[in-house]
Amino acid sequence: MGVMRIGHANVKVMDMDAALRHYERVLGLKVTHRDADGNVYLKCWDEWDKYSLILTPSDEAGIRHVAYKVERDADLDVLQARIEAYGTRTEMLPEGTMPAIGRMLKFKLPSGHEMRLYAHKEMVGTDVGSLNPDPWPDDVRGSAAHWLDHVLLMCEFDPERGINRVADNTRFVQACLDFYLSEQLMVGDDHSVQVATWLFRSSTPHDIAFVGGPRNGLHHIAFFLDEWSDVLKSADVMAKNRVKIDVAPTRHGITRGTTIYFFDPSGNRNETFAGLGYLAQPDRPVTTWTGEEIGRAIFYHSGELNEAFTTVYT
Numbered sequence: 026m027g028v029m030r031i032g033h034a035n036v037k038v039m040d041m042d043a044a045l046r047h048y049e050r051v052l053g054l055k056v057t058h059r060d061a062d063g064n065v066y067l068k069c070w071d072e073w074d075k076y077s078l079i080l081t082p083s084d085e086a087g088i089r090h091v092a093y094k095v096e097r098d099a100d101l102d103v104l105q106a107r108i109e110a111y112g113t114r115t116e117m118l119p120e121g122t123m124p125a126i127g128r129m130l131k132f133k134l135p136s137g138h139e140m141r142l143y144a145h146k147e148m149v150g151t152d153v154g155s156l157n158p159d160p161w162p163d164d165v166r167g168s169a170a171h172w173l174d175h176v177l178l179m180c181e182f183d184p185e186r187g188i189n190r191v192a193d194n195t196r197f198v199q200a201c202l203d204f205y206l207s208e209q210l211m212v213g214d215d216h217s218v219q220v221a222t223w224l225f226r227s228s229t230p231h232d233i234a235f236v237g238g239p240r241n242g243l244h245h246i247a248f249f250l251d252e253w254s255d256v257l258k259s260a261d262v263m264a265k266n267r268v269k270i271d272v273a274p275t276r277h278g279i280t281r282g283t284t285i286y287f288f289d290p291s292g293n294r295n296e297t298f299a300g301l302g303y304l305a306q307p308d309r310p311v312t313t314w315t316g317e318e319i320g321r322a323i324f325y326h327s328g329e330l331n332e333a334f335t336t337v338y339t
């Protein structure tokens with residue numbers, strides 16, 4: 026019941042041909058649909074629903090909306106009532122508003138980021154099928170990402186002015202959508218200010234994360250790989266394709282994932298990361314990182330967070 030997992034991200038790109046080369050060649054996604062407005066829809070080989078990434082032509086980069094899939098259509102009515110009772114306006118978009126998707130519940134997180142929920146998306150199957158499948162397909166390119174795993178949204182954070190959209194969003198998704206908090210980064214003299222949170226509905230450490238910054242935006246969309254050797258290969262693929270790598274392969278303290286950050290040609294940050302981290306269970310105690318340990322929390326080996334990592338985003 027309720028939210029199962031991330032469904033798709035709708036990202037703005039400034040040069041569609043360059044974006045497609047990136048998401049197809051470097052990440053290994055495949056195009057499954059195009060619409061009359063020039064939007065291109067793609068999926069990863071290990072996803073069964075028709076698409077997980079929508080590229081929208083634009084004169085700027087960034088995210089338009091992120092969508093999560095709920096288990097049953099009736100969940101949309103239950104969640105709509107809860108979100109409205111929380112004081113947030115919603116809109117139910119009729120079936121067909123987006124290709125291959127049933128009705129969608131649309132609303133804004135307290136930060137202003139648009140979120141949509143849906144229960145139905147056309148199922149086209151994974152590239153290995155579901156009858157006596159091989160472990161991986163032959164014709165998958167580049168990093169061969171398994172699936173879109175999570176998004177990290179940058180949220181306006183200015184505690185001196187009493188603005189903390191990280192805390193606001195966290196409270197909202199916990200209260201309205203039953204997300205569980207797995208990890209948090211606390212700053213301030215008594216570690217009482219929540220500057221970053223990681224939350225889950227699936228059984229992995231995060232399906233969404235919020236980090237405080239100077240303005241709202243997209244920090245990254247992340248794609249899942251199996252293991253550390255796949256992360257190394259993913260970095261090789263990036264080097265071959267002259268992709269701008271932001272952070273070379275390393276490990277997060279938070280979530281324990283092994284990771285690389287890099288940019289698509291429009292400057293949208295991507296992540297490929299490997300490992301399930303740990304089995305996230307609703308009754309697991311929240312892991313807290315304190316501000317003094319922020320370096321190790323984010324980049325466990327170097328222990329250093331470069332300024333651009335939390336100030337440069339789309």
Ligand code: M3P
Pocket residue numbers: 177221236244247277279280282296298323335
């Ligand atoms: C992750 C992750 C930031 C931390 C990022 C962590 C932006 O991306 O997958 O755990 O500070």
Ligand code: FE
Pocket residue numbers: 175177245247296
């Ligand atoms: Fe991430």
